[in-house]
Amino acid sequence: MNVVILAAGQGKRMHSDTPKVLHPLAGRPLLAHVIDTARGLRPGVICIVYGHGGDSVPRTFSQPDLVWARQEPQLGTGHALAQALPHLDPKSPTLVLYGDVPLIRAETLAALCQAAGKGVGLLTIELDDPHGYGRIVRSRGKIRRIVEEKDASKAERTLCEINTGIMVLPTARLKGWLARLQNRNAQKEYYLTDVIAAAVADKVSVSAAAPGAVWETAGVNSKSQLAQLERVYQLNLAAALMEQGVTLADPGRVDVRGSLACARDVFIDVNCVFEGDVVLGAGVSVGAHCVIRNVKIGAGTRIESFCHLDAADIGARCRIGPYARLRPGTTLAEEVHIGNFVEVKASQIAARSKANHLAYVGDTTVGSDVNIGAGTITCNYDGANKHRTIIEDDVHIGSDTQLVAPVRVGKGATLGAGTTLTKDAPAGALTISRAKQVTVPGWKRPVKKKQGA
Ligand code: UD1
Ligand code: CA
Numbered sequence: 319m320n321v322v323i324l325a326a327g328q329g330k331r332m333h334s335d336t337p338k339v340l341h342p343l344a345g346r347p348l349l350a351h352v353i354d355t356a357r358g359l360r361p362g363v364i365c366i367v368y369g370h371g372g373d374s375v376p377r378t379f380s381q382p383d384l385v386w387a388r389q390e391p392q393l394g395t396g397h398a399l400a401q402a403l404p405h406l407d408p409k410s411p412t413l414v415l416y417g418d419v420p421l422i423r424a425e426t427l428a429a430l431c432q433a434a435g436k437g438v439g440l441l442t443i444e445l446d447d448p449h450g451y452g453r454i455v456r457s458r459g460k461i462r463r464i465v466e467e468k469d470a471s472k473a474e475r476t477l478c479e480i481n482t483g484i485m486v487l488p489t490a491r492l493k494g495w496l497a498r499l500q501n502r503n504a505q506k507e508y509y510l511t512d513v514i515a516a517a518v519a520d521k522v523s524v525s526a527a528a529p530g531a532v533w534e535t536a537g538v539n540s541k542s543q544l545a546q547l548e549r550v551y552q553l554n555l556a557a558a559l560m561e562q563g564v565t566l567a568d569p570g571r572v573d574v575r576g577s578l579a580c581a582r583d584v585f586i587d588v589n590c591v592f593e594g595d596v597v598l599g600a601g602v603s604v605g606a607h608c609v610i611r612n613v614k615i616g617a618g619t620r621i622e623s624f625c626h627l628d629a630a631d632i633g634a635r636c637r638i639g640p641y642a643r644l645r646p647g648t649t650l651a652e653e654v655h656i657g658n659f660v661e662v663k664a665s666q667i668a669a670r671s672k673a674n675h676l677a678y679v680g681d682t683t684v685g686s687d688v689n690i691g692a693g694t695i696t697c698n699y700d701g702a703n704k705h706r707t708i709i710e711d712d713v714h715i716g717s718d719t720q721l722v723a724p725v726r727v728g729k730g731a732t733l734g735a736g737t738t739l740t741k742d743a744p745a746g747a748l749t750i751s752r753a754k755q756v757t758v759p760g761w762k763r764p765v766k767k768k769q770g771a
Contacts, residue, residue, distance in 0.1 A: 319431070320406040320489060321361040323352050324398045325417030326369030326389040331540045337371025339417035340378055341544060344551050345575025345593060347378060348538055351420035357383070358424040362410060365402040366417070394507030395483070396499045399492075408490045411436075414510070416483050418538045421547060426534055427484070430527040434486045437523030438514065440464075441484040443535060444528075451480035452511050454526070461524045464511035468504035479526075481511060482535035491522060567606075581617065605639065613644075616652065630662075633669075651686070668711070680704075681723065685711035691735065693718040710745065 329338025339349035349366070356364050368375040369389040376386045387401040399414060406412055411434065413427060430439045440461065442454050452464045453474050464481045465474050487495075495516040499508045517524055529535050533550045536543065549570075555578075556569035564580045566572055571588040578592045581600035590604055594612035598604070602615050605623035613627045616634030621627070625639040629646035632638065637655045644656065647664035654667050657674035665679050668686035673679055675692035681704050682696050694715050696707045705723035709715070713727050716735030727733065728745030736752045743749040 319359060319361040319410050320412040321356040321359065321364045321415060322399055322402040322406070322412055323349065323356065323364065323366045323415045323417050324395060324483075325349055325375060326367050326392045326398050327418070328370040328392070329418065329539065332538075332544075333541075337375055338538065339375060340371070341538070342575075343420050343538075343544065343548055344555075344573075348420045348544075349375070349379070349417045352415050352417055352422070353379065353381075353384070355422055355424050355427070356413075356415060359413070359427060361413070362407050363405055365405045367398045367401050369398075394501065394505070395510035396496055396508035396512060399510050400496045400499075400508075403493060403496065406489050408493070410489060411486050412489045412492060413486045414484060416537060419483065419535060420538065421536065421551060422484060422534050423530065426527070426529045430484065431486050433525045433527040435523065435525070436488060437525060438488065438517045439486040440514070440524060440526050441482045441529060441535065442479050442526045443482055443532065444478050445480055445532075446478070448475075448478050448480045452483075453477040454479040454481060461514065461526060462518055463515035464509075466503065466505070466509060466511065482529065483537075484535065485510075487513065487517075488522065491517070491520065495520075576612075587623065599634065608639075682707040682709065682721075684709045685713065685729070687711060688713045688715070690715050691717035691719060695720050697722045 325339045332338050332341065340347045343351060353364065363385055364383060365385040365387055367387050367389050369392050385405045387405060389398050389401045415422065430441050433439050450467050452466045453470055454461055454477065455463050455465055455474060495513040498516060499512055501508050503509060514524060533547065536547060538544045538547060552573055553569060555574050556566055556572055559580060560566055560569060562580065563582055565585045567587045572586060573591045576592065576594040578596045580598045583601045584598045585603040587604060587606040589606055590608045592610050596610050597614045599615055599617035601618045604621045607623050608621055608625045610627045612629045613632065615632045618635040619632055620637050622639035625642045627644045630644040630648035632650045633652040633654060635653045636650055641658040642656045643661045645663035648662045649666045651667065651669040653670045655672040655674055656662060660673045660677045663680040665682040665684065667684040670686055671684050671688040673690035677690055677694045678696060680696050681698040688709055697720050698704050698707065707721045707723045708726040710727060710729040712730045714732045716733050716737065718736050719733050720738045722740045725739055725742060727743045730746040731743045732748045733739060733743060734748060734750030734752055737749065738751050
């Protein structure tokens with residue numbers, strides 16, 4: 319089979335400089351969803367007709383299996399398909415998809431191809447409000463032609479069976495039909511829909527199939543429609559997660575922009591956003607309002623509310639947050655605790671270590687059973703280069719300590735609160751850099767001067 323995706327149109331009603339098919343749905347361009355579905359059908363060729371927005375569309379998709387056909391100027395859907403013709407295998411049928419109809423399902427397309435046989439297949443649907451769509455004109459039950467809203471008679475406008483735009487066509491015949499298209503219509507365009515009457519005239523069978531759900535064939539013409547389809551996508555995904563046993567506090571308040579794999583007994587509270595590839599182990603619980611991107615979380619770990627986790631690998635039975643930030647390159651072993659207002663970047667933290675309050679741990683290797691006190695900062699940046707800090711097993715770091723990297727704290731060492739560590743701290747000893755405490759005898763608090771005195 320050949321697949322052609324029409325994506326040259328402007329999308330005026332989006333009011334945006336970004337070409338319509340590049341607007342994201344679930345974090346990926348609309349067109350990416352259509353390409354994925356097309357790939358699932360294992361076609362011989364996927365040809366995308368582009369035009370409006372120029373090369374920014376093909377530049378976004380570098381995969382070598384895609385063929386691009388430029389349509390310039392854009393003279394209608396029939397003219398668009400004609401641009402793809404040279405790339406199509408005339409011996410196999412051609413399936414036409416729209417780049418701005420992102421949620422069409424592969425099963426529906428398979429059923430359409432089945433219905434078409436060697437003839438034409440049209441995906442149609444009955445709508446209560448068919449306004450704006452091309453209408454399917456039948457006589458004695460048989461499809462005769464499609465008439466666009468703008469060209470339709472009053473009687474034709476009452477027809478409720480509409481053209482979704484998705485169709486499958488015998489490629490060898492298509493060439494002749496497209497060559498004979500005229501643009502004598504209300505929009506002065508070459509309508510792809512006119513090939514239906516041509517097929518009927520040539521005695522080629524025209525069959526219809528219907529999608530399983532209305533949203534499958536819903537197009538995106540405005541930001542409001544984009545938001546509606548985003549919610550459809552998210553609700554479908556939430557339903558699939560619950561089907562697998564995930565507990566969602568509210569399926570209407572979860573957003574997955576990528577893939578989310580969950581083991582048994584996962585709980586997700588409201589308003590969490592998952593991006594990229596996220597894997598949650600058995601019994602993981604995610605608190606409200608977390609953003610989690612490209613993260614793997616081990617079994618039994620609790621993420622408290624308001625965490626921001628990015629490209630981190632979190633072990634089993636950890637406690638993270640509330641208000642924790644894990645940045646790329648963070649690896650936590652099991653039973654690590656990262657508390658409120660703690661930022662960790664490019665660091666490995668071994669089992670049972672804790673940084674529970676207000677700390678920055680960057681470019682650091684932390685051993686096991688380490689306690690990092692409140693307000694501890696690893697000073698990893700000298701203004702030009704980054705340096706590493708090494709904290710060995712069983713170290714206790716007092717509050718408000720700065721570790722000026724490169725620096726190493728030996729096994730079992732203790733750093734006194736308020737230490738600014740600029741040299742390595744030996745194992746097993748207390749190291750402290752604080753000035754000695756003094757009390758100044760006879761010192762008086764300053765008093766406010768009298769006004770006008
Ligand atoms: C089209 C159909 C209409 C159908 C409706 C479904 C025609 C003539 N009409 O109408 O019967 O009910 O879709 O949504 O086909 N495109 C190009 N190049 C062009 C024009 C359009 O690539 O020159 C692409 C657009 O990017 C879009 C698709 O074709 O993906 C449909 O174009 P659009 O202008 O939305 O078609 P409608 O007028 O809505
Ligand atoms: Ca449209």
